[in-house]
Amino acid sequence: ASGNYVVQGAEIAASFLNDSGGILGKEVQLLIEDNKSNPKEAVASAEKLIVRDRVPVLMGAWSSTYTLAVMPKLIEHGVPMVVETSSSDKITTSANPWIFRISPTSAMEAKSFGEKVADFGIERADFLVVNNDWGLGAAEQFAEMLESMGVEVGVIETMDARAQNLSAQLAKIKASGGDTLFLTTSVEQITLVLKQAREQRVTHRIITT
DSSP states (O other): OHHHHHHHHHHHHHHHHHHTTOBTTBOOOOOOOOOTTOHHHHHHHHHIIIIISOOSOEEEOSSHHHHHHHHHHHHHHTOOEEESSOOOTHHHHTOOTTEEEOSOOHHHHHHHHHTTHHHHTOSEEEEEEESSHHHHHHHHHHHHHHHHTTOEEEEEEEEOTTOOOOHHHHHHHHTTTOSEEEEESOHHHHHHHHHHHHHTTOOOEEEEO
16 A cells, blocks of 8 residues: 555656656656565665666655665665665665665654653553564664653564564563554554554554554
8 A cells, every 4th residue: 555655656756757848858758666575585676677677766665674685786776776665774774875765754753752752641662563674773763762751661572574464472462561552554444553553452552653
């Protein structure tokens, strides 16, 4: 679902650009590849676009894990990539000269949310995050920020990106005594978590990153 949103946004942007004459007088063309939410597929898709289609620039690769997997290919072939959504700080700290980002890092998101912590009255926070660079990075940065503001950090539970049943993690979170749950994962899995948390009568306030 999230990948489709990115594609649809890019298509709208391309239509606006082309209606106003394109870029440097040339029509913008989009070549879309599906990385199938898999790091190996992400690398294969990027190499196909670079070598076969000879694209001058890439945009991707949605998840931090897939973006990090693709980055060595950018150095190998000298092709820039604009990161549209990935938030792992590793993308910036890797010092890859071919990577550019328009999305804030997890550290920036945590710092920004820090200004709102008092408004929410958070006393003890738990985490449920997808077990990859994105989720683990978000948990690390938000936990660090919360602790610096005197908020107690409780349990940090992880889940596989394809997990359908989150009952075990939610049971631990329910029993933790926390008042707020920070949730980091894809749109589809967020929907599952919200439904299952309601079924288990988890009383936490839920904040997605």
